[in-house]
Amino acid sequence: MQPLIKVEKLVKRYARRNRGGAQEELRALDGVSFEVFAGTTLAVVGESGSGKSTLALCLACLEEPTSGSIWFKGRDILKFAEKERRDIRPQIQLIFQDPANSLNPRWKALEILIEPLVLQGRISREEMKQRAYSLLGRVGLSAETAERLPGELSGGQRQRLAIARALALEPKVLVLDEALSALDCSVQAQIANLLMELQGALGMTYVFITHDLAMAAHLADEIVVMNGGRIVEQGRVERVLREPREEITRRLVAAVPRMTRAPMAPTGR
Amino acid sequence: MASVLEVRDLHVTYRSREGGQRAALAGVSFDLAPGEILGVLGESGSGKSTLAAALVRLLPANGRITRGAVLFEEKDLLQAEPEELREIRGGRISLIFQEPSLALHPTMRAGQQVYQVLAAHGTTGKSVLREKTQQIFAMVFPEEGERIARSYPHELSGGQRQRVLIAQAVACEPSVILADEPTASLDPTTQMEMLGVLRTLREKLGVAMIFITHNPALLAGFADRVLVLYGGRVVELGPAAEVLREPRHPYTKALFQCVPAGLEGNGNGRKARLPAIAGEASVSDLPMNGCAFEPRCGERMEVCREREPTLLGVNEWHTVSCFKYER
Numbered sequence: 001m002q003p004l005i006k007v008e009k010l011v012k013r014y015a016r017r018n019r020g021g022a023q024e025e026l027r028a029l030d031g032v033s034f035e036v037f038a039g040t041t042l043a044v045v046g047e048s049g050s051g052k053s054t055l056a057l058c059l060a061c062l063e064e065p066t067s068g069s070i071w072f073k074g075r076d077i078l079k080f081a082e083k084e085r086r087d088i089r090p091q092i093q094l095i096f097q098d099p100a101n102s103l104n105p106r107w108k109a110l111e112i113l114i115e116p117l118v119l120q121g122r123i124s125r126e127e128m129k130q131r132a133y134s135l136l137g138r139v140g141l142s143a144e145t146a147e148r149l150p151g152e153l154s155g156g157q158r159q160r161l162a163i164a165r166a167l168a169l170e171p172k173v174l175v176l177d178e179a180l181s182a183l184d185c186s187v188q189a190q191i192a193n194l195l196m197e198l199q200g201a202l203g204m205t206y207v208f209i210t211h212d213l214a215m216a217a218h219l220a221d222e223i224v225v226m227n228g229g230r231i232v233e234q235g236r237v238e239r240v241l242r243e244p245r246e247e248i249t250r251r252l253v254a255a256v257p258r259m260t261r262a263p264m265a266p267t268g269r
Numbered sequence: 270m271a272s273v274l275e276v277r278d279l280h281v282t283y284r285s286r287e288g289g290q291r292a293a294l295a296g297v298s299f300d301l302a303p304g305e306i307l308g309v310l311g312e313s314g315s316g317k318s319t320l321a322a323a324l325v326r327l328l329p330a331n332g333r334i335t336r337g338a339v340l341f342e343e344k345d346l347l348q349a350e351p352e353e354l355r356e357i358r359g360g361r362i363s364l365i366f367q368e369p370s371l372a373l374h375p376t377m378r379a380g381q382q383v384y385q386v387l388a389a390h391g392t393t394g395k396s397v398l399r400e401k402t403q404q405i406f407a408m409v410f411p412e413e414g415e416r417i418a419r420s421y422p423h424e425l426s427g428g429q430r431q432r433v434l435i436a437q438a439v440a441c442e443p444s445v446i447l448a449d450e451p452t453a454s455l456d457p458t459t460q461m462e463m464l465g466v467l468r469t470l471r472e473k474l475g476v477a478m479i480f481i482t483h484n485p486a487l488l489a490g491f492a493d494r495v496l497v498l499y500g501g502r503v504v505e506l507g508p509a510a511e512v513l514r515e516p517r518h519p520y521t522k523a524l525f526q527c528v529p530a531g532l533e534g535n536g537n538g539r540k541a542r543l544p545a546i547a548g549e550a551s552v553s554d555l556p557m558n559g560c561a562f563e564p565r566c567g568e569r570m571e572v573c574r575e576r577e578p579t580l581l582g583v584n585e586w587h588t589v590s591c592f593k594y595e596r
Contacts, residue, residue: 196542253532256532259486259514260489
């Protein structure tokens with residue numbers, strides 16, 4: 001079987017000035033390769049600054065990698081001209097950590113859901129409205145939500161709305177960049193369940209970028225562990241987290257907050 | 270031992286733009302022993318940030334404390350004059366907030382920002398101030414205190430910035446630190462490191478802490494006791510090890526089940542749903558009578574709608590507000 005996404009030797013360099021004012025090169029991605037099969041979830045984990053978010057932007061065609069390839073359905077999308085890429089972008093949607101920053105605060109939910117359909121311009125206004133209402137239902141929001149502004153919704157409802165908007169163009173892949181991190185534990189569980197439902201119903205493929213290893217273990221099939229722009233370990237999520245081979249993975253596993261953790265040193269009174 | 274902080278029947282309401290009143294805290298009581306770490310566990314709308322703000326009277330303009338007492342070293346802060354409060358805040362009771370990049374001055378060196386805290390709270394003499402600042406940095410950054418003190422916030426990592434805030438918080442040797450989600454924006458390795466720093470400071474300085482979070486797993490091995498807030502009420506309070514291992518309130522139980530159990534998964538590939546709590550804690554329409562959690566509770570009974578449960582002792586140290594435990 002052919003993978004839906006195949007990333008090969010992906011490199012993204014940023015130029016920046018250091019304190020002395022000299023040009024310096026930051027290798028945000030330094031030769032990253034992995035595959036994702038349709039209908040599965042790949043977790044991408046690592047500490048802050050490991051290159052996770054740069055990877056998300058490159059996958060969603062929002063950053064131009066310096067070199068390497070991203071094969072999507074067997075074709076290298078980095079070789080595409082801008083016009084062809086416009087057909088790819090709707091199929092790979094990005095969801096951010098804080099939906100409060102990615103939803104227009106002055107638009108009602110209905111307008112937010114209709115906008116991508118308007119931009120695509122393939123169906124009538126009436127059909128768009130119908131689609132918007134069915135999207136609300138799909139993500140577990142009531143029809144009354146359509147008339148609400150993002151500011152009138154709770155964090156969980158806003159993230160559901162962001163997911164509904166991402167689904168509007170019937171994407172194949174959702175890239176979720178810390179999409180659960182800003183939510184309360186009980187709301188995280190609700191959204192995680194929603195993601196699993198959508199995967200079951202629509203065959204969605206997820207790239208789940210997170211620093212929450214427990215949630216990665218819960219949702220993902222495969223995992224890649226990043227550090228300094230490189231993948232240091234990858235494989236089945238059970239194997240990597242149960243028997244980590246690399247020091248960095250071990251460190252991340254050790255830092256997972258566990259309900260059963262013993263008292264921290266130095267011990268109490 | 271006498272408590273360093275005693276909160277008695279604290280009520281806070283917010284005035285909405287339409288002129289209505291909304292209760293955010295409805296009768297919160299607890300005490301804090303010297304050197305104790307109390308974990309306050311609550312989700313959005315539980316009133317946890319209101320609690321932190323109310324304790325030091327930093328509520329937003331539309332918030333009002335309508336009843337209760339906050340006794341700090343036997344003095345009621347709710348009756349204190351503004352002048353006294355200014356001395357206590359940042360001095361005897363200090364605060365650590367969530368976002369270190371917003372809490373630090375961007376164009377002032379880290380050392381200067383601790384120096385000024387000391388100066389504002391009555392330390393005088395440049396050489397004394399400099400020396401004290403140095404000592405504080407050496408304590409919070411055992412390895413590179415001097416370099417960090419000379420750095421600007423943007424030159425520091427998230428974890429280092431959070432440590433600078435901790436340095437500010439301990440500068441005046443407070444008796445209580447109020448920390449509102451201080452590790453939420455950090456990645457897990459840095460998060461653990463920060464909990465270790467706070468634990469160490471507790472050992473060294475004997476400072477008590479109220480550590481507010483929405484993540485129960487952070488409190489394991491860190492807090493001495495856990496207070497669970499729901500709908501502006503204390504629903505459970507007990508020793509951390511006991512509450513985390515054997516929660517009694519239906520809300521606490523349900524909340525803990527929402528957290529993925531660990532890294533082991535269920536072992537056989539296909540994943541189970543997480544047992545999420547149905548619905549959301551809606552702040553605006555908490556029931557007027559009865560238990561705040563009743564609408565979402567899987568174990569609700571007839572009585573839960575009729576009157577509000579009070580805190581009952583399940584043992585000497587552990588209390589829970591649920592009719593299930595009434596006998």
